[in-house]
Amino acid sequence: MRVVIARERRAGERRVAATPETVAQLVALGLEVLIETGAGVAAAHGDSAYADAGATVVSQLAIGDLDVFLHVRPLAPGLASRLPRGAITIGLASPSTELPTVAALATAGVTSFALELVPRLSRAQSVDALSSQSLVAGYRAVLEAFIRFPRFFPLFMTAAGTIPPARVLVLGAGVAGLQAIGTAKRLGARVSAYDVRPASAEEVASMGATFVKLDLEAIEGAGGYARELSQDRAARQRELLAPHVAAADVLITTAAIPGRPAPILVTAEMVSGMRPGSMVVDLAAESGGNVEGVVAGSDVLVPSTAGEGVVTLVGMKDAASALPTDASRLYAKNVANFLALMTTAGEVRPDFDDEMIAGACLTHDGRVRHAPTAELLGT
Known part of the structure; x- marks a missing residue:
């Protein structure tokens, strides 16, 4: 399955959702990793380091041909609407202030995970991006x-x-x-x-x-x-x-x-x-x-x-972005650990019987699963 990491587009954002270390972790899980040129430069990770870790560095990403999309900041509504049905996104989503994006993700049939919604469980510490950032x-x-x-x-x-x-x-x-x-x-x-x-x-x-x-x-x-x-x-x-x-x-x-x-x-x-x-x-x-x-x-x-x-x-x-190298080191590890929980033999399959996976899920199968956000959207 194909995992994609794009360069963050929001003004001032210098973090990246994967480091060479976490790319190697994902490749070892049997996943194919594609990363956009320059995605990690602001966090002191060059393209060659990603390539050495096993990623394919590309100048243009085929958004319509991916299985998993990893990101730092909430996606733009336009990008969310172009993701293929059944795709999985993992990142910070700020659901209460990014309602158009949440609606676009639900309409597109994307399964999105908002890391700030991860429940406070002992075994969730390694994926707790809210705490690390x-x-x-x-x-x-x-x-x-x-x-x-x-x-x-x-x-x-x-x-x-x-x-x-x-x-x-x-x-x-x-x-x-x-x-x-x-x-x-x-x-x-x-x-x-x-x-x-x-x-x-x-x-x-x-x-x-x-x-x-x-x-x-x-x-x-x-x-x-x-x-x-x-x-x-x-x-x-x-x-x-x-x-x-x-x-x-x-x-x-x-x-x-x-x-x-x-x-x-x-x-x-x-x-x-x-x-x-x-x-x-x-x-x-x-x-x-x-x-x-x-x-x-x-x-x-x-x-x-x-x-x-x-x-x-x-x-x-975007306070954490002011220290992009260490912030990315922590965040990328949270993201990779979360993805690893859903991956077996190169296949990513969320288990919604797992309270940690279910708790972090924002949208799935065409609807908003996070109740407070669904209430704000009136759905």
Whole structure:
């Protein structure tokens, strides 16, 4: 069966869905691998390395003659509609914000797998692209704040006086949040963090940060993710978080609900209440944002009501792509491992009795299988 990897077309995307290492893995499974010329160059993988690993490097891909299509970013609707009926796609799909593509995949009869929908199972760790890319994004978010922040992060004691450390607040203590905590700590900041999941308090403490306790609790939702709060409880959460946000020099938000728009954790009023020179980095900007007024891929300057000056609101866009070599190394391995689960003796056959395969399936046999996305499409 023929597996195809194209060069990513979205502006700014530098990752690739296969590396020479994973090409060799797929070839060993009995699959034929075709990769578009230049697909891995931005991630430091040249065409010759792919050829040496057993792939066929082609200048033009025959989209109508493939069995499996591997990708990083969500497919364009036009490309999705040209895929052959029965084809399989594996990649990040952002279903809540890419509804035209989801509809095109269903209409074309494509079996598509969205890696952000992989259930939180112990045996799913090797295919958990959401976690691997969140690790990269959490690290990068702190660096973006570090570069823009007009002060030092660490404590300095000098003959000219003492410079206090920056106070960093991280909202969301998943993989991205924990990596942000660790990176900010290594840079010398004083770090605190909040997550609606009570179990995350120990994880935050293990990273050397202070857990922010609010008079608001929630249980974990399906798959180990945080459960979406009701409107009343979400409003109460923002009210309780407000003084902690106002006291922070740097705020990093990482909360996401797979397959749904990101929850609003911070209002515009809360942002304007931060001190002049403060930084806000929203990792969820592409899925709507955790911070009201965020714009993905842009910096928004918000006048501070706590003094003369502005608060900088940074909307992260494709954060993991800023570190394409290591991000691709992790992501491509996730993709190859997922494909390997469905492959026997060179034949790719999804087993929908497997809860991991079924949970990650977005479309199959002409319909949208992911219930929240089907609801958004009205199908």
